[in-house]
Amino acid sequence: MAAAELKAAGLSLATAESLTGGLLGSLLTSVPGVSACYRGGVIAYATEAKAHVLGVPADLLAAHGPVSVECARAMAEGTRRLFGADFGLATTGVAGPDTQDGHPVGTLFLGLAGPAGVTHAGLFSPAPGRNEIREWAAEEAFRLLLTALPGYSG
């Protein structure tokens, strides 16, 4: 899940997780020696935590809500800054079983902040089921990160 590629490139990562709720961190830290590239992250499950811990602006949350491209981008920037990492990778969305703020179950927004700026992705899960959506979201998050790594041709 990108750990080997980060280490090979000498780059560091921090995470900011809402939908995945710690799964990105748990997958990364299952790899021995990952402390060489993974600094840590914030599980920003409550909306207030997105603002208070990650520094997502309150007016952004009020205008776009926590399930939005804008929030994913700000979460990624927030964790990159907080941990002093090369990359910040963020997930927000709806794992279900209920819709949230009008967004259907399966909605996923990813944010990636790096040395070259901030990118994002908006996706929809091909599979139903809370844990299937979370696992799919983690895979998609690592895929987005990999595309930003220098020399990665996967």
Added chain:
Amino acid sequence: MAAAELKAAGLSLATAESLTGGLLGSLLTSVPGVSACYRGGVIAYATEAKAHVLGVPADLLAAHGPVSVECARAMAEGTRRLFGADFGLATTGVAGPDTQDGHPVGTLFLGLAGPAGVTHAGLFSPAPGRNEIREWAAEEAFRLLLTALPGYSG
């Protein structure tokens, strides 16, 4: 993993994870509706993140190291304060494959900060293997939390 008991008691939780690296959060957020009690957490994998994000005092880290009862207690207090939760639950230890600062693989320190103060536990894994140790550590962390919940008779 304590989510039902927390919700029944109307209490909130925040996590601070080093050894478990997001596993506590991932297990908690696998439960639908857990946002009623789980605020979020910090994955403080790098030692600097324990100081900078969770506010573990630098002199405490210098004196006792990140794998210590003292650090586990300070991490628990830090995340409780950061997320404004009733309880803060923290893990630090050695998942392996290498020893760390003289502590053998399987060492686990847990911290729990709550309305009545801070408690801790120092344990040693009965099973070898990085991921077995992480899963055992998560079980032990939730067990410590449950003992502190009012009305729990598990």
